[in-house]
Amino acid sequence: QVQLVEAGGGLVQAGGSLRLSCVASGRTFSRYTMGWFRQVPGKEREFVAGISRSGGSSTHYADSVKGRFTVSRDNAKNTVYLQMNNLKPEDTAVYYCVARMGLVVATTGNEYDYWGQGTQVTVSS
16 A cells, blocks of 8 residues: 655746655555646546656656656655646646556556545646
């Protein structure tokens, strides 16, 4: 069982930056592929970014965030990060950290085994 706890959300003006972090419980963090999804009330959840488990650490991004967001991980700290730059009002959502045992990043939510509780990101115009 893995527990994921996100932090770092908040209110920021358009053009600003935030860094989300997600700490995972357990001693096998390096064996999980990690990702971030976001959801706006009334809309389907959306894949944002992902990073494969150690040994590859390849990354994948949604087109809407490429060039602005960066996902990274620190296996020694059991932590995955999402650096968000040049934020736009349309980035406003609850952001969820996710984990799966698969080798590669998946872009559909049902392929992830564990979800965090979410952290709110609000970007004002």
